Amino acid sequence: MRFVCRAQQHKGFTLKTYFCTSNFYLMIEQILIGKTKEAVKSLYQLDASLAQIQLQNTRKEFAGDITLVVFPFTKVSRKSPEATAAEIGDYLQANVAEVESYNVIKGFLNISIKKEYWINFLTENYTIDQFGFQQTNDNQPIVIEFSSPNTNKPLHLGHIRNNLLGFSLSRILQAAGKNVVKVNLVNDRGIHICKSMLAWQKWGNGETPESSGLKGDKLVGKYYVIFDKQYKEQIATMVADGAIPEDAAKKAQLIIEAQQLLQKWEAGDEEVIGLWKKMNGWVYEGFAKTYKTLGIEFDKTYYESQTYLHGKELVEEGVQKGVYTRRADGSVWIDLSAEGLDEKLLLRSDGTSVYMTQDLGTATQRQKEYNPEQLIYVVGNEQEYHFQVLKVVLKHLGCAWSDSIYHLSYGMVELPAGKMKSREGTVVDADDLMQEMFDTSEAMARELGKIESFDDDEAKNLYRTIGLGALKYFILKVDPKKNMMFNPSESVDFNGNTGPFIQYTYARIKSVLRKAEEANFEFTTLQSGDLLPQEKELLKKIHDFPAMLIQAADMHSPAVIANFAFELASEYNRFYHELTILKEENLPSRGLRLCLSQFTAMVISNSLWLLGIEVPERM
RNA sequence: GGCCUCGUAGCUCAGUGGAUAGAGCAGCAGCCUUCUAAGCUGCGGGUCAUAGGUUCGAAUCCUAUCGAGGUCACCA
Numbered sequence: 045m046r047f048v049c050r051a052q053q054h055k056g057f058t059l060k061t062y063f064c065t066s067n068f069y070l071m072i073e074q075i076l077i078g079k080t081k082e083a084v085k086s087l088y089q090l091d092a093s094l095a096q097i098q099l100q101n102t103r104k105e106f107a108g109d110i111t112l113v114v115f116p117f118t119k120v121s122r123k124s125p126e127a128t129a130a131e132i133g134d135y136l137q138a139n140v141a142e143v144e145s146y147n148v149i150k151g152f153l154n155i156s157i158k159k160e161y162w163i164n165f166l167t168e169n170y171t172i173d174q175f176g177f178q179q180t181n182d183n184q185p186i187v188i189e190f191s192s193p194n195t196n197k198p199l200h201l202g203h204i205r206n207n208l209l210g211f212s213l214s215r216i217l218q219a220a221g222k223n224v225v226k227v228n229l230v231n232d233r234g235i236h237i238c239k240s241m242l243a244w245q246k247w248g249n250g251e252t253p254e255s256s257g258l259k260g261d262k263l264v265g266k267y268y269v270i271f272d273k274q275y276k277e278q279i280a281t282m283v284a285d286g287a288i289p290e291d292a293a294k295k296a297q298l299i300i301e302a303q304q305l306l307q308k309w310e311a312g313d314e315e316v317i318g319l320w321k322k323m324n325g326w327v328y329e330g331f332a333k334t335y336k337t338l339g340i341e342f343d344k345t346y347y348e349s350q351t352y353l354h355g356k357e358l359v360e361e362g363v364q365k366g367v368y369t370r371r372a373d374g375s376v377w378i379d380l381s382a383e384g385l386d387e388k389l390l391l392r393s394d395g396t397s398v399y400m401t402q403d404l405g406t407a408t409q410r411q412k413e414y415n416p417e418q419l420i421y422v423v424g425n426e427q428e429y430h431f432q433v434l435k436v437v438l439k440h441l442g443c444a445w446s447d448s449i450y451h452l453s454y455g456m457v458e459l460p461a462g463k464m465k466s467r468e469g470t471v472v473d474a475d476d477l478m479q480e481m482f483d484t485s486e487a488m489a490r491e492l493g494k495i496e497s498f499d500d501d502e503a504k505n506l507y508r509t510i511g512l513g514a515l516k517y518f519i520l521k522v523d524p525k526k527n528m529m530f531n532p533s534e535s536v537d538f539n540g541n542t543g544p545f546i547q548y549t550y551a552r553i554k555s556v557l558r559k560a561e562e563a564n565f566e567f568t569t570l571q572s573g574d575l576l577p578q579e580k581e582l583l584k585k586i587h588d589f590p591a592m593l594i595q596a597a598d599m600h601s602p603a604v605i606a607n608f609a610f611e612l613a614s615e616y617n618r619f620y621h622e623l624t625i626l627k628e629e630n631l632p633s634r635g636l637r638l639c640l641s642q643f644t645a646m647v648i649s650n651s652l653w654l655l656g657i658e659v660p661e662r663m
Numbered sequence: 664g665g666c667c668u669c670g671u672a673g674c675u676c677a678g679u680g681g682a683u684a685g686a687g688c689a690g691c692a693g694c695c696u697u698c699u700a701a702g703c704u705g706c707g708g709g710u711c712a713u714a715g716g717u718u719c720g721a722a723u724c725c726u727a728u729c730g731a732g733g734u735c736a737c738c739a
Contacts, residue, residue, distance in 0.1 A: 098680095103682065103683095105682090105683085111681095111682090113682095115681070118719075119719095125719080149682070150682065151719085151720090152681080152682060194739085234738095373737090375737060384666085389736080389737055391737090393737060394737080396737085398737070399738075399739045424733095425668070425732095425733065425734095426733055426734070428667065428668085428734075429667080429733095453668090455668085455669085455732095455733095456732080456733080488701070489701085492700090494699085518675095521676075521677085522675090522676065523676085525668080526668090526669070526676090527668085527669075527731095527732070528675085529674090529676095531674090537688070539687085539688080539701060539702090541675095541677095541686065541688085542687080542701085545687095545702085548699080549701095549702085551701095552699055552701095555698075555699060556698055559698065560698090595679090599679080603676095603677085607676095607678095607686090610686085610687085611686090617702060617703070618704095620702085620703090621694095621704085624697085624698070625698060628698095663699085663701075
């Protein structure tokens with residue numbers, strides 16, 4: 045179970061500057077890195093490492109486009125930062141055709157790139173739909189597990205963060221050229237589902253999703269809650285009669301019956317298996333609806349009922365090999381004190397499996413099936429210890445590939461009232477939350493008078509697109525590893541740094557583009573004048589996209605893309621506000637701005653796609 | 664108690680050893696006869712938890728302290 049009761053690192057890279065080629069274009073950063081290497085070799089006989097060549101975008105308050113930090117070279121140049129920067133600047137200006145000029149401020153070499161480079165960059169890329177995306181390779185895949193629900197209750201806000209992170213990351217990795225396999229692991233067996241089954245047998249009166257109109261997962265969840273309530277009452281009664289609370293919890297009739305149900309299940313009792321299949325079937329129907337609404341899908345779904353036995357075999361294998369030890373009571377353990385961890389249980393004394401057991405099974409199975417480059421688990425940070433142990437336990441079994449396991453450990457979602465607790469009714473249900481978002485976006489659209497020309501289907505689709513855009517962006521813009529605050533009533537907004545803001549920018553651009561096409565305006569980058577500051581800033585922001593994608597993939601962080609998308613949209617809105625496009629009388633300028641607009645729309649759309657967010661043509 | 668995270672503006676968050684720490688929200692003041700105002704512009708708002716250290720340079724790395732959370736089950 046990846047989720048326990050409530051909803052719910054790495055520093056893998058040091059390379060400062062991300063550089064890459066788009067499919068059809070050599071980016072200026074790559075050229076400058078190569079030539080800077082040459083420059084310091086020629087000037088100071090230094091073989092510079094990539095870490096020493098620090099390029100960054102020039103801050104807006106200074107002249108220039110790209111800045112080289114020259115402090116790392118002052119040791120070998122034995123000159124002041126200013127003099128060093130000037131020497132390197134001279135070299136670059138003489139040897140790089142794209143360099144227009146430079147200026148030096150303290151140890152910062154601010155390089156201005158020629159207009160021709162920028163125009164050429166625009167011309168070469170603005171019609172390339174997949175600008176910045178890498179071709180997917182057929183190498184070893186990356187297998188990414190996310191969602192991982194239990195079948196005894198509906199999906200909630202914690203699952204939403206998990207699903208959005210997993211799904212977005214899989215798209216980011218795919219766009220970065222990786223061969224990605226998305227897998228789900230459903231915890232369909234165990235005492236939790238038996239509790240729901242027992243309560244349904246006792247108090248269900250044959251209720252089904254059809255008879256009650258309740259969504260399947262909600263119905264099963266309802267009986268889980270009923271079990272818990274009745275169980276607590278039994279305990280209370282027993283305690284009132286003088287029992288010790290701990291004993292009562294173990295000896296209450298209901299929990300005994302649930303355990304018997306589990307034993308029957310493990311023994312393959314036909315009636316129990318039949319009920320189990322029926323109720324899980326309801327849950328899967330419910331989950332499928334939620335996933336569909338959320339826009340999440342998987343390449344493959346694993347079920348713990350089919351993998352836990354494999355885990356048991358592996359533990360036996362470990363005992364045979366002598367790497368795990370069986371105690372007198374029959375339980376199996378591994379001693380990890382040499383690794384600075386504790387002793388860990390792998391199999392109970394009664395022979396039943398624990399959490400770790402099935403994870404050994406699923407990991408090994410995936411390894412055999414895919415031989416992946418990396419095995420990613422999107423699971424909350426409360427389970428960091430579990431995955432740490434999992435890797436070591438596998439290693440003891442001789443699985444060298446356990447190093448390829450990567451736990452994407454994300455922070456908890458907190459509510460203003462504190463943690464979500466299902467038993468206290470403070471869980472934010474996934475379906476309810478999405479519906480609220482749809483309702484809010486409808487109310488907003490009506491209030492703003494945005495949908496007068498929309499038919500019903502179009503309008504409904506728009507509420508869905510925007511509501512989901514707001515929710516997904518709100519969650520994904522936060523660094524995955526950090527805990528985040530979710531305030532349902534206030535936090536999800538439609539203005540400012542939000543999904544709808546970015547979607548709106550896209551719709552705005554599309555409106556301009558439609559009008560330009562109707563009027564048969566020419567899209568052209570051939571123009572004589574200089575790029576205006578607004579045009580250039582926008583183009584430079586777009587130019588950053590390929591590097592941002594690589595950074596996001598490297599850091600396993602959709603937040604990088606989210607923040608980029610916001611900055612790009614903001615930049616476009618400024619451009620849009622300060623310059624006219626359709627009414628521009630200078631035709632080359634008009635053509636250029638149309639190309640810029642088209643390019644921006646494409647990159648916004650691709651960025652949001654990486655986050656699993658759709659864009660509306662009108663809003 | 665051991666181990667692991669986190670602490671940046673009133674709130675939610677960016678900031679991966681580099682320049683004067685940035686956004687959004689909230690507050691205040693402007694901008695629709697003009698390509699979509701779900702937009703744009705301006706103002707105010709900071710002991711980057713605290714104290715040391717490393718470095719040419721620290722919100723960022725190290726140490727300690729304080730505060731918050733997580734984890735250390737024959738739970739998952």
